[in-house]
Amino acid sequence: MKIKIWMIRHGMTAGNRQQRYVGTTDELLCEEGRQQIILKRQLIKSYQNIQNVYVSPMLRCRETAEILFPAVSQITEAGFRECSFGEFEYRNYQELNGHPDYQAWIDSGGTIGFPGGEDQKAFCDRVQTAFEACIRDDVMPKARNWGQTYAGQNAAEKEFTTAMVVHGGTIMAILSKWAMPHQDYFYWQVKNGCGYLVCLDTDEWLAEKGSLSVIEKF
Incomplete structure (x- = not known):
């Protein structure tokens, strides 16, 4: 069985607009971010077929x-939180430029830990x-x-889709x-309100050989 997943980055916040490292700061979208997501809704063609949304x-x-x-129940996954930026939280390049710990982080390719926060490996392991x-x-x-419910009702033409x-x-x-094909961590960066539509095969995941096929970037 195939499962499609819309992976969507949240809309813009005030901190994002100011290019700050927004991790543990819990802020709502800014007005620009809300309008951004309203427009994006029109592009997600099959959003009305979403069975669940994980947040x-x-x-x-x-x-x-x-x-x-708006009509789909949200399921909260604590492990999906953003990286903890520690002492860099809610600061931007202009404020951190020249800080030795920040320069060390840049020199490491973004892999070492933020002072008081997570390193890339710990964050990736958690997520x-x-x-x-x-x-x-x-x-x-x-x-x-879902497949059993729609058995015999032309289910072959339908797909289970989540977000x-x-x-x-x-x-x-x-x-x-x-x-697949494999790319490194920073290759998959997306802007606010953007993301990827991916697909997985349940048989592969049950056999612990799971992968994700990227259908499109949006």
């Missing part, structure tokens, strides 16, 4: 999901563990039940492990 607990993700999928559990324990059982409204880093962590 980070942060307000910016929950608000984005509410705008995109990937949460994603794998979500697919195994919630998405696939729901897809199986994840999360953070840019969360998408990068997931796709850097499972998307």
Whole structure:
């Protein structure tokens, strides 16, 4: 069975507009971000067929999901939170430029830990563990039940589709492990309100050989 997943980065916040590192700061979308998501809703052609939407607990993700999928219940996944930027939280390049710890982070290619925050590996491990559990324990059982419900009702022409409204880093962590062909972490960066439509094969995931096929970037 095939499952399609819309992976969507939340809309713009005031911190995003000022190019700040927004991790644990829990802010709503700015007005520009709300309008951005309203326009994006028109581009997600099959949004009305979404069975469930999984969200980070942060307000910016929950608000984005509410705008995109107002009739779909939200399922909160704590492990989908953005990276903790520690002492760099809600600061931008202009404020951090010249800071030795910030320069060390840049020189590492963004892999070492933020002072008082997460490093790239710890963050990716957290997100990937949460994603794998979500697919195994919630998405696939729901897809199986859906398939049984529509058995004999032209289900072959339908697909189980779900959505994840999360953070840019969360998408990068997931796709850097499972998307094929493989690309590194920063390759998967997306702007606010953008993301990827991906597909997985449940038989592969049950056999612990799971991967994600990228259908499109939007």
